[in-house]
Amino acid sequence: MQRRQLEERQRKAEIEAQKDAILRTILTPEARQRLTNVKLVRPELAEAIENQLIALAQSGRIQAQITDDELKQILAQLNSQTRKDYKITIKERGWK
Structure with a gap:
């Protein structure tokens, strides 16, 4: 049981290391820092x-490193698509 968990942790660590290596090549240091903050x-x-x-990098659709400003634009677009507006309504009751 422990061996299986250890192997799974190692596999996850390897995947994370590969992701980090790819992101290091396609993002500027400032953009990587921003993505870390978002995380x-x-x-x-x-x-x-x-x-x-x-996925974009592996398909060859990213030609140059993504800057912090470009990442901000991506985040703004995604945030506007996924943002939820909350409405809080307070109703007065006679609980005084």
């Missing part, structure tokens, strides 16, 4: 962006 706040969004960027 702290919204890990699912950062994971989706990472996977999308890696």
Whole structure:
């Protein structure tokens, strides 16, 4: 049982190392830092962006490194698509 868990952890670590290596080549250091910050706040969004960027890089659709400003634009577009608006309604009751 422990051996299986150890192998799974090693496999996940290898995959993460490969992802990190690819992202290091396609993102500028500032963009990588921004993506790391996003990962702290919204890990699912950062994971989706990472996977999308890696897929684009592997298909040859990314020609130059993505800058921080370009990553900001990508994040803004995704945020506007996935953002949820919350409405809080307070109803007065006679509980005084």
